[in-house]
Amino acid sequence: MHRPPTTEARVAEELAAVRPALLPRYTAELPGARAAVLTRLWRALAHEPLPWITGRVRGAHSLALRLADGRTLHGPHADPYATSAYVTGVRLDRERQVDPAALMTALAVPHGASFAAELADSVASLALSRAGADHPKEWPGQDWEWEQRVTDGHPYHPGCRARPGFSVAEQLAYGPEHRPVVRLGTVPVPAADCLVSGDWPEELRDGARLLVPVHPWQADHVLKRSYGPWHPARPLLSLRTLALPGGAHVKTALSVRLTSSVRDISAYSVQAAAPLTALGEELTARTDGLLHFTRTLGAVSAHSPDLAALLRESPEVYTGPGERVLPVAALATTGLPDAPAWMAAFTRLALTVGLRLLDLGVALEAHGQNLLVVLAADGTPRRLVYRDLADIRISPARLTRHGIVPPALTGRLVNDDETVLRRKLFGSLVAGALAGTAGSAAALGAALSAAVPDLADGPGLRALREGPLPAKALTLMRLSPGTPGDQWTALPNPMS
Structure with missing residues (x-):
């Protein structure tokens, strides 16, 4: 009986057709990619509240997971x-x-077959990403060059490189780790049919029409319509956000599932862009110059999540002479976190800012993609830059208590619940950005233990010090398609 080719084999066939010189490196990277995804999956099986795991037995040298079916x-x-x-x-x-x-197929759990397909895609795409990586040892000079150094995607999600819907040719053409130049386009829409927030530039106006920037993949696969040529651009970590000539960044709709989420742009995000930018400016003044928010210059939606865009400042706006700014996800490529003193200093900076904002009433989604660090010429972490406010959480009660007028927003961004706020910050910053930078429980624990004594005491710090760390149950979420929103697990506190 004829069997369809595996995902790894299919990618190899496509690669042989479009970039044959890369095929030997892709093949060589496959075992390491399998191990990387398997490590992420094993972490989930060991620590997430998966309903078909009935017991965990920790021995002297190994871990045994009891399954509901007796295996x-x-x-x-x-x-x-x-x-x-x-x-x-x-x-x-x-x-x-x-x-x-x-492994996921053999477990035979509900929704496991579709997740297994994502894992297969993640392995093959990760091997392809690593095969295409060929970065100079010198530190980059442009902000987008830092983003291209990250090959592996999310440090803990088993679908770290899943890009279903992208052919090999499209991954090579649009994936930042392959260092492409992407020719963006624009789609004209009557201004009367658009929702606009902030100032939409004259360059993207044509009489009574607005020109909405569009990613070529989106135009070809989702909009299925022609588009006018616009700027060449460099894709950033999120793939659908690109650096334009001259420095500004454009976030485009990309209606395909990457890692966990479909990356379109909701009307809610467009409406919230201007008030969130104003809130960011207010918060910057409360952090003693340690944090800047990139401003959204303008946002537009054709009343469709599939046709929308945001224009943002480049983080480089907030650098001085000799300084570099890079996403936290790229820090591992610098070697800096290997020095315990450096890691402690960075942890101290990040927690100072994150806990201060939490007290004020804003919980950042401070993962390694949204959070950036400004480094001095000698590598010392100076301050932070935060971009993309679309998934923060805002407590109107806390803001009001500190004399800050809450933005005129309702919906998912607004929440006064203490647990929700702490999960948002600790799950992204500590169990995400700091953990991913430190690289192990021992290194994270050492950095936290060195930084925490220097921080101002408060309920947020006490919760961080005393309890387990919240983290998104990423695999549980992928295996629970009928459950909306985030689901959580509790990880051992590395300071214990």
Whole structure:
């Protein structure tokens, strides 16, 4: 019986047709990519509240997971903060599993088949990303060059590089790690049919029409319409956000599932852009110059999440002579976090800012993509830059208590619940950006222990110090398509 080719084989076939010189490197990267995704999956199995795992038995040298169907899954102890691919195989009863997609298929749990397909895509795309990586050792001079150095995507999500819907040719043409130049286009829409927030530039106006920037993948696959040529641009970490000539960044709609979410732009996000920019300016004044927010210059929606765009400042606006700004996700490429003193200083800076804003009433989604650090010429972390306010949480009660007028917003961004606010900040900043930069529970614990004594005491700091760390249950969310919103797990506190 003829079987369809595996995802890895299909990618190899496409690569042989469009970039044959890259095929040997892709093949060589596959085992490491499988281990990287398997490590992320094993972390989830060990630490997330998955309903079909009925018990976890920690032995002296290994971990055993009891499954609801009576089988047992054996593997190494799972460091919830490790970023190295240390899991090369696990054992399901007596059968060794080295492929995360095959393991998920063998587990035979609800919605596991679709998730297995995502894992297979993640492995193949990750191998392709690593195969195409060829970065100079010198530090980049442009902000977008830093973003191209990150090959692996989310440090803890098993779907870290899943790009279903993208052919190999499209990954090479649009993925930032492949260093392409993307020719953006514009689609004309009557101004009367558009929702606009902020100032939409004259360059993107044509009489009574507004020109909405569009990603070529979106135009070809979703809009299925022609578009006028616009600027060449460099894709950033989020792939759908690109750096324009002259420095500004444009966030485009990309209606395809990447990692976990479909990356369109809601009307809510467009409406919120201007008041959030104003809030960011108010908050900057409350952080003693340690944090800047990139301003949204203008946002537009053709009343469709599939046709919308935002224009933002480049983070480079907030650098001085000799300074560099880079996303936290790119710090691992610098070697700086390997020095405990540097990691402690960065942790101290990040927590000072994050906890101060939490007290004021704003919980940042401060993961490694949204949070950037400004480095002095010698690598010292000076201050932070935050971009993309579309998923923060705002407490009107706390803002009012501190004399800040809450923005005129309702909906998902607004929440006074203390648990929601702490989960947002701690889950993204501590269990995300700081953990991913430190690379292990031991290194994260050391950095936190060195930084925490220097921080101002308060309820947020006490909660961070005393309790487990909240983190998004990323695999549970992918296996629970009928449950909207975030789901959470509690990770061991690395300071314990």
